[in-house]
Amino acid sequence: MNVLILGAGEVGFHIAQRLASEGNDVSVIDNDAARLQRVADTMDVQTVLGYASHPTTLAQAGAENAELLIAATTNDETNMLACQVAHSLFKVTTKMARIREADYVNHPKLFGRDELPIDLIISPEHEAAKSIVKRFQVTSAVDAQEFANGKVQLLGMRIPPKGHLAGIALSELHEVVDGLRTYVVAHEHNRLWRVPTPETVLLAGDSIYLAVAGRDVERLLACMGSEEYRGKSSAQRNVLIVGGGHVGYIVAQQLEKLGTSVKLIEYNPMRAEWLAEHLDRTVVIHGDALDRQLLEEESIDTIDDFLALTNDDETNILGSLIAKKYKVGHIVTLVNRAIYSDLMREMGLEITVSPRLTTASAILRHVRKGRIFDLSTLGDGTLEVLEAEALKTSAILNIPLSELQLPENTVIGAIIRGDKVIIPNGDSMVEPNDHVLLITQGTALREVEKLFEVGLEFF
Amino acid sequence: MHIKGVIWTLGILIVLFASGMLLPALVSLYFSSGHADHFLIASALTASLGLVMMKWGGGSPKRLSHKDGFLIVALAWVVLSLLGATPFWTTGVCEDIVDGLFESTSGLTTTGATVLTDLDHIPPSILFWRSMQEWLGGMGIIVLAVAVMPLLGVGGMQLFRAETPGPVKDKLTARVTETAKALWYIYLAMTVLSGIALWLAGMTPFDAINHAMTTVAIGGFSTHDASMGYYDSMWIRGLTVIFMLLAGINFTLHFAAMRRGFSIKSYSSDDEFRTYIKWISLLILLIGALTLLTGSGTWDEVIFNTVSIATTTGFAVSDYALWPPGTAMLLFAAMFVGACAGSTGGGMKVVRVLLLFQQGMREIRRLIHPHGIIHVKINEQSISGSVVQALWGFFVLYMVCYAIVAILLSFTGVDMLTSLTAAAACITNTGPGFGTVGPASTYASLPDAAKGVLMFGMVLGRLEIFTFFVLLVPEFWRK
DSSP: OEEEEEOOSHHHHHHHHHHHHTTOEEEEEESOHHHHHHHHHHSSOEEEESOTTOHHHHHHTTGGGOSEEEEOOSOHHHHHHHHHHHHHHHOOSEEEEEOOOHHHHTOGGGBSSSSBOOSEEEOHHHHHHHHHHHHHHTTTSSEEEEEGGGTEEEEEEEOOSSSSSTTOBGGGHHHHTTTOOEEEEEEEETTEEEOOOTTOBOOTTOEEEEEEEGGGHHHHHHHTTOOTTTTOOGGGOEEEEEOOSHHHHHHHHHHHHHTOEEEEEESOHHHHHHHHHHOSSOEEEESOTTOHHHHHHTTGGGOSEEEEOOSOHHHHHHHHHHHHHTTOSEEEEEOOSHHHHHHTTTTTOOEEEOHHHHHHHHHHHHHTOSSEEEEEEETTTTEEEEEEEOOTTOTTBTSOGGGOOOOTTEEEEEEEETTEEEOOOTTOOBOTTOEEEEEEEGGGHHHHHHHHHOGGGGO | OOHHHHHHHHHHHHHHHHHHTHHHHHHHHHHTOSOHHHHHHHHHHHHHHHHHHHHHHOSSOSOOOHHHHHHHHHHHHHHHHHHTTHHHHHTTSOOSHHHHHHHHHHHHTTOOOOOOOOGGGSOHHHHHHHHHHHHHHHHOHHHHHHHHOGGGHHHHHHHHHHHSOSSSOOOOSSSHHHHHHHHHHHHHHHHHHHHHHHHHTTOOHHHHHHHHHHHHTTOOOOSSTTGGGGOOOHHHHHHHHHHHHHHTSOHHHHHHHHHTTSOHHHHHTOHHHHHHHHHHHHHHHHHHHHHHHHTSOOHHHHHHHHHHHHTTOOOOSSOGGGSOHHHHHHHHHHHHHOSOTTSSOOSSOHHHHHHHHHHHHHHHHHHHSTTEEOOOEETTEEOOHHHHHHHHHHHHHHHHHHHHHHHHHHHTTOOHHHHHHHHHHHHTTOOOOSGGGSTTSOSTTSOHHHHHHHHHHHHHHHTTTHHHHGGGSHHHHOO
16 A cells, blocks of 8 residues: 655654555655654655645655555644645545644534545544543553443553462453453563463463453452542542643543543643633643642642643653652553653553554554454554454354464454444354454454455455 | 814714603603603703714714723713703703702613602603613613714724723624614613513503613613502512513623524523622522511512612612611622623622632632632633733722712711712612612702712713723823
8 A cells, every 4th residue: 555644753653664564655754854864764665855735745755646645744734735635636545634723623524525635533632632531530450442332341450469360370360350251362471462371370560451341341340459449430539630731631621521620730831821721620730740849739649640741751751750659549651752661661650641652553543444443552562452343254253262263362352243242252153243352463463354354265 | 182073973972862852852742741842942952062062073083092982981971961951950840950960960870869759740751851861871872872873983992992881892793883783772672672561561651661761771760759669560570670680681691692592501601690690699598588587578579679789770669778787788789799791780790790709719729729820710711810900900999989989978968878878879870878868768868069979979880980080190181
């Protein structure tokens, strides 16, 4: 596939890398030569220097033959205009644009074939904010992802040192969880993520992802014995947000709606004024989040949730470490640079959000449309989750899962049949038109996709 | 400053006002009370003055500065108050010159304080003129002029801004003439509706028209000595309460609601409206509790009198001065708060009090969050610092003016209770006070000097201090 990526910032860079490594022909446009150089040095793509919305630049980057355009510059208007140009002059089939400004996003009528021709609007800040708020509601899990409109959730959690999970094999798990149907689909030990087998033993400090029906989430969390936040609803919690950028603002807005009492610390006085004007009940504080006196003034020791969401990774990490020192129970750290993501665990910070990763997965999800409806990544990105429909021609139908030959390192975590969610065991079978939730290692992705796309060949 | 332009504009306002005097003449002819000629004389005198001023002014001013706007508005209110007294003199209803002036000023500023007694025997044309003066003053005669005379269009916004009450002045439409028209249409519609309602509820057509005008203008003149107490009808009292409450709402809000098909939501989402309703409900509850516990009044009297005073109308169905002292203090406070900004009511306006209160709360929250950035907000919109500052300035000046008027009153020999309450009743454009100017009596017994002071207070209150005060500062007159 010929792909055109506009903007070589964090988001553009990451998507280009992913798409190029999957064997697509990628061209990247940016008006900053240094950034382009970095792209050219790291991956096998074409780079074009110029303004992303200019027809000449687009033509130079091969827009004539492009099937997909991803406009990910930092400027909303440039992105929208580029999509229009690509549509009108070059007939590019699929166009995606990054749009930050909520005012545009809130008017879906703006977008369509005859309006602004954008097929998918991506806004990293919204994606990040959404995932932060979602995690806020399931605080005892490290991560929570929804599939099939929330019917199935994948919960990520750490095995605590003390507690009944440590030391058991997965085959014994159902006893611990009180017979609740759940399936461990991913397991991490010593920073190595893999798809577990029934013999896998859980050790303290490992991380796992469990597939569970949406309605059972509460019960599962209760069984797992994460007592810390039980009894405190969203409305009773005290949240401190550091950083009032796009993400911080959206999160504060959403939390206000949940009735949570929110404090927000912003460093830039102008931005703080703006926030105070646009947020309703949030207490906006102007100051440095790393200032101990300020934090104590705002009684950080009584805070339930600390969300470090500035644009600066270092501030976020240091802020989170300070919060940890004050024994804040739930700390979320926004980290953009990959190098830090790897370090977080070492520093004892469990929950990180990376707008770059969330956005990239949102885009990739769309790229792979077809029989595959949803796609995201788990853990550090080595494991992928797919929601796919099993066609009548598919090779996986009507075979008990224990006998099914799936590609290596691949499991079926859940089967969605109409409104029903089946957390499978060895006897479960996939029926035609079922949606299945597959977890697989990145390398096996192609094979898995084939299972669903070209079922005929298997006959 | 364009003195000629100012004179011309004043002239045309006077002519407009003079033509208004022809209506009571028609009323007089209809009732054959024999005062038509007096009104014609008054009208002719007034009109000729206006025409002379227009002639001298030379023609429609090319442009008006903001200073001209203040000058025109302040002068217009003084001059029209003076000229409005001519029918009282020519008909001989007020033998005393000061009494005529007082009645006229009280009418135009929608105060509703009266020196006339034995209203039931006063010619209907005079009663009509009183009511009509209130009605003209309610929405503002200058807003009316801007609405009907497009030639004022250029400087219209300056005039509009100087006359409309409230801390923030909005233009509802692209053109100021349209805004003024919209406001007057709403005002007119409400008056007609109120008139029909009162007539259906059992008033005579004449009384219905008069009371409709004075209710919707939040004025408070009645055609009977017993004021609304004359009517022993739940319907009339209830309807009057509803129309007083409606007229006490910001007309901009009515306009916005009308555009959205009278949705309740556009009212209920407005902070000032919600405060207004809560405030009046609280007053009714407190006053009701005090009154009913002591057995000195009934629920319907409490509701009527409280709404009347809280919207600064000034009607009364019973003598609330006889209620327990606590109620007097509450009503006294209610006068100062007044109705909503942009309504026809007086007082300091609910939104101002709300903003001042929020400003106070903000200082307290600042103590809790020393680095917090806390904005004063109305309808989820931040109010800029300069508006809040202007508000403090207004509050201080308002109180100082009130104190000065009260002190001057006491110098004329009026007792303390009467001085304090009469000053409040006039500066807030309410009407009846306590003491010798209570709801059961009139201002007739006050000395002439006291009436003069109160007239000054009424105009000051109607123009919300600044518009009038700016003329008293020497800087204003410097070139």
